[in-house]
Amino acid sequence: MKIYKSICLAAIMFFLAVFLLSKSSWAANDCAFILNTKCTVCHNLGRICRKLGEKSKSRWRSAIKRMVKHGAALSDTQQHELTICLYEQSDSVRAVCK
Ligand code: HEC
Numbered sequence: 136m137k138i139y140k141s142i143c144l145a146a147i148m149f150f151l152a153v154f155l156l157s158k159s160s161w162a163a164n165d166c167a168f169i170l171n172t173k174c175t176v177c178h179n180l181g182r183i184c185r186k187l188g189e190k191s192k193s194r195w196r197s198a199i200k201r202m203v204k205h206g207a208a209l210s211d212t213q214q215h216e217l218t219i220c221l222y223e224q225s226d227s228v229r230a231v232c233k
Pocket residue numbers: 169170173174175176177178182183186198199201202205206207208209217
């Protein structure tokens with residue numbers, strides 16, 4: 136009986152760990168998180184927020200690539216996520232820029 140209990144406990148711990156890990160990697164790709172942690176290293180958000188609605192998707196993509204060349208530390212996934220958020224002016228971007 137005791138062995139079943141510990142197996143059951145191990146299974147619960149496992150799923151909890153998977154859940155927490157997937158949540159934190161999701162958070163790392165969240166646009167508000169990227170903007171607040173990666174994009175404010177060199178300039179403030181005003182520089183980005185001013186451009187909302189002014190750039191096409193490919194212009195946002197190349198601007199972000201240029202920031203990476205300047206030294207912004209974004210993974211490929213983060214670059215992709217942020218391009219979409221900035222172009223579509225997602226809720227998270229609006230919240231950060233308001
Ligand atoms: C390592 C420093 C650095 C980081 C980090 C950085 N930037 Fe910049 N950014 C610059 C510099 C330098 C300029 C002015 C020269 C230029 O436009 O390339 C600039 C200008 C800009 C501009 C105005 C020019 C344009 O293309 O409209 C935007 C928008 C911008 N950054 C967005 C971002 C975003 C989004 C991030 C986060 C992914 C970011 N930046 C992170 C250095 C940085």
